Amino acid sequence: MSDDIRSIGGQALVEIGAVFERLAPDASEPLLEAILNARRIATYGVGREGLMMRALCMRLFHLGLDAHVVGDMTTPPLEAGDLLLVSAGPGQFSTVAALVSVARAAGARTACITAQQGGAVPLLCDTVITLPAQTMADDLSPSSGVLPMGSLFEAAQLIFFDLVAIALRERLGQSPAQMRSRHTNLE
Numbered sequence: 001m002s003d004d005i006r007s008i009g010g011q012a013l014v015e016i017g018a019v020f021e022r023l024a025p026d027a028s029e030p031l032l033e034a035i036l037n038a039r040r041i042a043t044y045g046v047g048r049e050g051l052m053m054r055a056l057c058m059r060l061f062h063l064g065l066d067a068h069v070v071g072d073m074t075t076p077p078l079e080a081g082d083l084l085l086v087s088a089g090p091g092q093f094s095t096v097a098a099l100v101s102v103a104r105a106a107g108a109r110t111a112c113i114t115a116q117q118g119g120a121v122p123l124l125c126d127t128v129i130t131l132p133a134q135t136m137a138d139d140l141s142p143s144s145g146v147l148p149m150g151s152l153f154e155a156a157q158l159i160f161f162d163l164v165a166i167a168l169r170e171r172l173g174q175s176p177a178q179m180r181s182r183h184t185n186l187e
Contacts, residue, residue, distance in 0.1 A: 008146055012155075015134075015145040019156040022132045028164050031085075034111045034127045035060070035168060038083035044070035044099055045087030048150065052157040053087050059165035062179040063172060070099060080107035088112055089153040090137035091119015100124045113160075115153050131156045 035041060041060055045053035053069070060067035068075040070084075078084055084103035088096045091114055100110050100121060111127035115135045122128040133153040134145060145152060169179060 011146045015147060015152055016155050016159065019131055019133045019152065020159070027129065028160070028167060030127045031111060031113075031129050031164060032167055032171065034083055034085070034109060035065070035164075036171065038065075038109065039081040040066040040068070040076065040078065041083045041085060042068045042070050042075055042078055042103075043085045044096065046093050046095060048154045049087040049089055049157065052154055052161065053085070055158060056085070056161040056164070059161065059179075060168075062182045063165065063168055063174060064178075064182060065168075078103050078106050078108040082106075082108040083111060084108050085111045086113070086121065086125070087157065088119060088121035089115045089131075089133075089135035089150050091116030092121055096121050097124060113157060129160075131160060 041057075043053040043057040043060075044050070057067045057069050082103075084100060086096045086100060096112075097120055100112075101124065103110050104124070109127070110125040111129070112122045112125040113129050113131065114122045115131055115133050116122065116137055117128055117130045119137075122130075131153060133156045134147070135150040135153045147155065169176070
């Protein structure tokens with residue numbers, strides 16, 4: 001492999017673009033509906049997927065939604081009418097599965113972002129969004145791309161989540177300025 005950053009970057013962008021080319025035009029609709037119908041939203045993921053879930057939670061907060069990251073001290077309990085939104089790119093993480101079970105037992109709805117829709121975690125969830133991208137479940141195959149391990153899935157998540165935020169902003173009738181007004185001033 002070349003160490004030309006432009007060449008590698010171009011190849012990475014092609015791989016990310018291919019994920020979106022494989023999505024149906026209405027692929028985000030079930031997630032949009034789940035979020036819009038939730039009273040309160042909690043997000044969770046592990047590792048780098050967890051960082052993408054935190055990024056999504058931040059945008060949901062910027063939209064004025066009652067959104068929290070599981071594990072933060074201020075995250076309230078979930079109950080009926082709430083949504084637990086998790087990430088399980090490879091389809092299974094034991095901590096994610098446990099949290100989905102807790103949320104379901106409390107009466108909350110559950111949604112999963114994954115690349116492996118037949119995985120244990122997606123099968124537990126009410127709503128499943130599949131991003132067709134390489135994760136650590138299939139990163140050693142001969143067709144692996146330039147991005148290592150689960151990076152393709154995580155990069156696709158970041159873009160997908162910002163597109164979801166744009167769609168939510170439009171459905172909620174908010175302006176970019178309204179979103180910006182909720183951004184912290186403590187940086």
